[in-house]
Amino acid sequence: MSTQKKDQYRETVPHKSHFVPVSVHTTKIEIPTETDGVAVLPEKNFPALYLHWHPELEFFYVEEGEVEFFIENHAFLLKKGDGIFVPPKLMHWARTKGTVLFHAAVADPLWLISPHNSECFQKYMYPVCSGSWKYAVTFTSEKNWHKEILTQLKFIFSMDEEKIAAKELLIQGTFLMIWQKLYDHHLKSFYPDAKKRRPQLEYLQKSVSYIETHYMEDLTLEELASLVHLSRGQFCRLFQAWTGMTPFCYLNRCRVLNSSQMLARSSKKISEIASLCGFNSISYFNRTFLKITGMTPSAYRKEMSLIQNYEI
Incomplete structure (x- = not known):
């Protein structure tokens, strides 16, 4: 069986900015207050992000509104100003009850830390590439390290394709600073067992x-x-x-x-x-x-x- 079969349910959107294996997406979902003259019920859910997966890691941030974000069969409520880390290879999607504006930054983990730097890759990146939902984590304004990551993510989200291509090292460095905080405060606790x-x-x-x-x-x-x-x-x-x-x-x-x-x-x-x-x-x-x-x-x-x- 060819790998094309697997690619049928793998997201087909290329996550690149020119030749840099990272992409930034901004999406606004406008939910009407009525359809065909009939008021839309406030409890009705609307799709915000279609069901998909990809081999890259992803950071998702809600600028306006709120979404119910799903990673595999685990649900996370993200309100205005919240974010979430989606590990590679995991099925995810989102829905909303109202208008929402969100951003997503998707990056190749092998671009962040090359496997040729074997010790560094094995320590910081390899376990999270296993495709386990337990590495997912939400970010709010309640914790300082969360706020630091959100601030750095906002900088990444401000970059368009041309800026990403022109400032690749700056973008990569910002991702690495985020990854260090994520490792220190979250991933590190899982990694000893993963290494064994x-x-x-x-x-x-x-x-x-x-x-x-x-x-x-x-x-x-x-x-x-x-x-x-x-x-x-x-x-x-x-x-x-x-x-x-x-x-x-x-x-x-x-x-x-x-x-x-x-x-x-x-x-x-x-x-x-x-x-x-x-x-x-x-x-x-x-x-x-x-x-x-x-x-x-x-x-x-x-x-x-x-x-x-x-x-x-």
């Missing part, structure tokens, strides 16, 4: 990659465990220790993420999309999609169509 388990992560990567490229097939636990020469019990324990979920929860995550892209970008019937993504039952697909995203496939398709109408 690095060989296990590299060992399990084969099964993770296999799931991501064969998610539409009828996979078995025995098949996945045999790829890394482990018993079913050993495989499940190691897999859950690193990803935070069971192998089949991870499999369903891949299936749902791929199906979300089809729902947003194609006119295929929901039953056909479910089958193409490995679900043998439409009812099970609906339940699984609802559990992971918080909405049904039909509701998700409808809400994704609204983004283009409200985004300016």
